[in-house]
Amino acid sequence: MPTDTMTQRSGNGAQLLGHTALINARLVDPASGLDEPGGLLIENGLIADLGPHLRRNAPEGVEVIDCAGQLLCPGLVDMIVHAGDPGFEHRETLGTASRAAAAGGVTTMICMPQTDPVIDDVALVDYIERRARDTAVVHVHPMAAMTKGLKGKEMTEIGLLRDAGAVAFTNGKASVVNAQLMRCVLAYAKDFGALTVHHTEDPKLANGGVMNEGEVASRLGLPGVPSAAETIMLERDIRLVELTGGRYHAAQITCAESLAVIRDAKSRGLPVTCGVSINHLTLNENDVGSYRTFLKMRPPLRGEDDRLAMVEGLAQGDIDVIVSAHDPQDADVKRRPFAEASDGAIGVETMLPAALRLYHNNQIELPRLLAALSLRPSQLLDLPNGRLEKGAPADLILVDLATPWVVDPELLHSKSKNTPFDASRLEGRVLRTLVAGKTVYKYADPQIG
Amino acid sequence: MTIATAPSEFYFDHRHLLGIEGLTSAEINGLLDLAAEAADFNRQVAKKRDILRGRTQINLFFEASTRTQSSFELAGKRLGADVMNMSVKSSSIKKGETLLDTAATLNAMRPDILVVRHSSAGAVELLSQKVDCSVINAGDGGHEHPTQALLDALTIRLNKGRIAGLIVAICGDVLHSRVARSNIMLLNALGARVRVIAPSTLLPPDAERLGVEVFNSMEQGLRDADIVMALRLQRERMTGSYIPSTREFFHFFGLDLEKLKFAKPDALIMHPGPMNRGVEIDSAVADDPRSVISEQVELGVAVRMAVLEALARNLPTA
Numbered sequence: 104m105p106t107d108t109m110t111q112r113s114g115n116g117a118q119l120l121g122h123t124a125l126i127n128a129r130l131v132d133p134a135s136g137l138d139e140p141g142g143l144l145i146e147n148g149l150i151a152d153l154g155p156h157l158r159r160n161a162p163e164g165v166e167v168i169d170c171a172g173q174l175l176c177p178g179l180v181d182m183i184v185h186a187g188d189p190g191f192e193h194r195e196t197l198g199t200a201s202r203a204a205a206a207g208g209v210t211t212m213i214c215m216p217q218t219d220p221v222i223d224d225v226a227l228v229d230y231i232e233r234r235a236r237d238t239a240v241v242h243v244h245p246m247a248a249m250t251k252g253l254k255g256k257e258m259t260e261i262g263l264l265r266d267a268g269a270v271a272f273t274n275g276k277a278s279v280v281n282a283q284l285m286r287c288v289l290a291y292a293k294d295f296g297a298l299t300v301h302h303t304e305d306p307k308l309a310n311g312g313v314m315n316e317g318e319v320a321s322r323l324g325l326p327g328v329p330s331a332a333e334t335i336m337l338e339r340d341i342r343l344v345e346l347t348g349g350r351y352h353a354a355q356i357t358c359a360e361s362l363a364v365i366r367d368a369k370s371r372g373l374p375v376t377c378g379v380s381i382n383h384l385t386l387n388e389n390d391v392g393s394y395r396t397f398l399k400m401r402p403p404l405r406g407e408d409d410r411l412a413m414v415e416g417l418a419q420g421d422i423d424v425i426v427s428a429h430d431p432q433d434a435d436v437k438r439r440p441f442a443e444a445s446d447g448a449i450g451v452e453t454m455l456p457a458a459l460r461l462y463h464n465n466q467i468e469l470p471r472l473l474a475a476l477s478l479r480p481s482q483l484l485d486l487p488n489g490r491l492e493k494g495a496p497a498d499l500i501l502v503d504l505a506t507p508w509v510v511d512p513e514l515l516h517s518k519s520k521n522t523p524f525d526a527s528r529l530e531g532r533v534l535r536t537l538v539a540g541k542t543v544y545k546y547a548d549p550q551i552g
Numbered sequence: 553m554t555i556a557t558a559p560s561e562f563y564f565d566h567r568h569l570l571g572i573e574g575l576t577s578a579e580i581n582g583l584l585d586l587a588a589e590a591a592d593f594n595r596q597v598a599k600k601r602d603i604l605r606g607r608t609q610i611n612l613f614f615e616a617s618t619r620t621q622s623s624f625e626l627a628g629k630r631l632g633a634d635v636m637n638m639s640v641k642s643s644s645i646k647k648g649e650t651l652l653d654t655a656a657t658l659n660a661m662r663p664d665i666l667v668v669r670h671s672s673a674g675a676v677e678l679l680s681q682k683v684d685c686s687v688i689n690a691g692d693g694g695h696e697h698p699t700q701a702l703l704d705a706l707t708i709r710l711n712k713g714r715i716a717g718l719i720v721a722i723c724g725d726v727l728h729s730r731v732a733r734s735n736i737m738l739l740n741a742l743g744a745r746v747r748v749i750a751p752s753t754l755l756p757p758d759a760e761r762l763g764v765e766v767f768n769s770m771e772q773g774l775r776d777a778d779i780v781m782a783l784r785l786q787r788e789r790m791t792g793s794y795i796p797s798t799r800e801f802f803h804f805f806g807l808d809l810e811k812l813k814f815a816k817p818d819a820l821i822m823h824p825g826p827m828n829r830g831v832e833i834d835s836a837v838a839d840d841p842r843s844v845i846s847e848q849v850e851l852g853v854a855v856r857m858a859v860l861e862a863l864a865r866n867l868p869t870a
C-alpha cells in the first residue's frame with residue numbers, strides 16, 4: 104500500500120513516527136459535509152482524531168502546526184496525469200511530476216499508461232510502483248492499458264494487472280474503435296470489479312482536426328474536431344455499458360451534448376461516471392488566440408457555452424471528477440505551427456487554484472468542488488483517500504483560499520513548462536501538503552517546496 | 553455374462569438423435585441403462601454383437617475429430633455394422649457441393665445410420681430432413697453434442713450412483729461449447745444443480761435462463777461441487793478478444809489443485825477432451841486419482857453403442 108511505502112521511504116523518523124497536531128484550522132470534509140473550526144491529530148500516518156476540541160489544544164508532546172485559520176481538507180486525487188516515466192523522462196519523471204503534484208495539493212496521482220513502453224504488462228506496473236516508491240513524494244497508482252500497446256486490438260491481462268496494483272484501465276488518448284472489443288473489455292473488467300476509463304472521440308469524425316470545430320477554427324484556417332465526435336463515441340459506450348453492466352468512466356467530457364448523455368445514463372441507473380479537465384472548466388477556444396500551442400489539447404477547448412455547461416454540470420454533481428490531464432510537452436514539440444504542435448498541457452500544480460476561480464465566481468459550492476477533486480475520484484478508484492475521518496490516511500492540504508498570485512512557468516515544479524495558465528492571475532494556493540502525515544510541500548520553503 | 557443376449561425392454565421413440573433437448577428424463581435414463589449394459593459388455597474379451605449386422609453406418613465429419621469419430625466407428629463395428637468414414641478432406645464439399653447435395657448423394661447410397669458433425673449449429677438437423685436414414689448428431693457448431701452429454705452422465709452415475717441433487721460445476725468457455733449446452737439440458741432433466749463458471753466474455757448472454765447458476769469466480773462457483781467439469785478453450789479464442797491470454801485465464805479460471813480445494817474432497821474431475829494442459833486444466837489435476845477423464849473416453853464407446861442400438865430397433869426391417 105502507498106501509505107506503507109511512504110512510511111518506509113522517509114528518513115525523517117522523528118517527525119513521522121511522532122504525532123503531529125494541526126490546530127486552529129478550518130476543517131472541510133466533502134465526505135461528511137463538515138465545515139467548522141477545529142484541529143486534527145495525526146498518528147503514524149493516519150488521522151487519529153479531529154474536531155473542534157483540537158482547535159486550540161494539542162495533546163502533550165506532539166509536533167504542533169498552527170494553521171492560522173486556513174482551510175484544511177483532504178489532499179487531492181488526480182485521475183489523469185501523464186508522468187513521462189518510462190520513455191519520456193526529458194519531459195517529466197515520476198519524481199518531478201510528484202513534486203508538482205505536492206505543490207498543487209495533489210496527494211495521489213494516477214499515472215496514465217501512454218508511456219514507452221506502454222503500461223500493459225504486470226512487470227511494468229511493478230516498475231511504476233517501484234519508481235514511485237523510490238522517487239515520488241506523493242502516492243502514485245498506475246492506470247493500465249486496456250488494450251495491448253494501446254493499439255485497440257487485443258485486451259490486456261486485466262485481472263493480473265489489477266492484482267498487481269493497476270487502479271483502472273484506459274486506452275490512453277484514443278478510443279477503442281472496435282465496439283466488440285470494447286464490449287469484451289467492459290464485460291471482462293466487470294468480473295474483476297475494475298473501472299474502465301475511456302477517452303471518447305470518433306477518430307474518423309475527428310478527421311485530423313486540431314481544435315474545436317466552429318467559428319474560431321474557421322477564422323484561423325485550422326481543421327476542427329466537432330463535439331459530436333466525442334458524443335457519438337460516448338453514446339456508443341453507454342449502449343455497451345447497458346449490454347455488459349461494466350463500470351464506465353468517461354475520462355473527459357467537454358460539451359453540453361455529452362453532459363446530456365451522461366445525465367440520461369445516470370438517470371437510468373447505469374454504472375456511468377465522468378470527468379472534466381480543469382482546462383475545459385476554465386478556458387475556451389478563444390484562448391487559443393493567435394495560435395497559442397500551449398492551449399492545444401485533446402479533447403480540444405470548446406466554445407464558451409460548452410464551458411459553462413461543464414461548470415453547471417459540475418455544480419449539479421452530474422460531472423463527478425475534475426482532472427488536471429497533466430501532459431508535459433517540451434518546447435521542441437510545442438514550438439511549431441499550431442497544426443503540427445503536440446497536444447497537451449501541464450496542470451497538476453495549478454489545478455486547485457484554477458478550480459477556485461469557479462468558487463470565487465460563486466459558480467460552485469466549496470464542498471462540491473473539493474469532492475470532485477478528492478473524494479469522488481477516490482471512491483471511483485476504491486482508494487481510502489479523500490476523507491477527513493479517523494483511520495483515514497493523513498493526506499492533507501492546507502489551503503489559502505484568497506491570496507492572488509500570477510503564474511510564472513519557471514517557478515512551477517514540472518520539468519516541462521507548457522502551462523495554458525502562463526501569466527494568469529489566480530486566487531488561492533496550497534500552503535502545505537502532507538502525505539501520510541509527512542509534510543512534502545510547504546509554500547515558500549526552499550527546503551521542502 | 554448374459555448381457556449380450558438380454559436386451560432391455562427400452563423403446564426409444566425417435567428416428568434421430570439430434571440433441572438432448574426434446575428428450576424426456578425417462579428416455580435419457582433408458583439410454584443410460586442401455587449404455588451401462590454396453591459398458592459391461594465392452595469389458596469382455598469378445599466384444600462383437602450382431603444387432604447392426606447388414607446395416608451401413610456412415611460417419612460424416614465436416615469438422616476434424618479424432619476421439620468422437622473413432623468412438624462412433626468402434627461402437628458401430630462392435631454392433632456388427634459396416635462403417636465408413638468420410639472426412640471433410642476427401643469430401644466433395646471441398647469442391648463446392650452444398651450440404652444438401654452431399655446429403656442427397658449419400659442418401660442415394662442407402663445408409664441406415666448417418667453420424668454427422670458440422671461446424672454450423674442446426675446443420676445436422678437440416679441434413680436429417682433430407683435423408684431417409686437415422687441421423688446422429690456428433691456435434692453441430694455451438695449447439696449440441698448429445699452423446700458427449702450422455703457419456704458424461706453415465707460417468708457421473710457410475711461413480712456417484714446418482715445424478716439428482718449433485719452440484720455440477722462446468723468451467724471455462726461455455727459460450728462456444730456445445731458440450732456445455734447438452735450437459736446443462738441433460739443434467740437439469742435428471743435433477744442435478746448445474747453451475748457455470750467463466751469470465752463474462754465466455755458466457756452466453758442470459759446464461760441463467762438456461763437453468764444454471766452463473767459464477768465469475770472459481771472460488772465461489774466450485775464451493776461444495778460434487779462434479780467439476782473443465783471445458784476445452786479453443787485456441788483461436790485464447791488471445792486478446794475473449795480473454796487476454798492463456799496465462800491470465802489459467803491464473804483465474806484454470807482448474808488447479810488450489811482451486812479444486814473449494815470443491816468437495818471427493819469431487820470428480822471431468823474434461824471432454826482434448827485437454828490443453830496449463831490452460832483450462834493443470835496437469836496435476838488431469839492426472840489426479842479423482843480424474844475420470846479416461847473413463848469418459850471408455851464410456852463414450854458404450855454410450856454410442858447404446859444410441860446406435862436404440863435407433864436400430866426403429867429401423868425398417870423390410
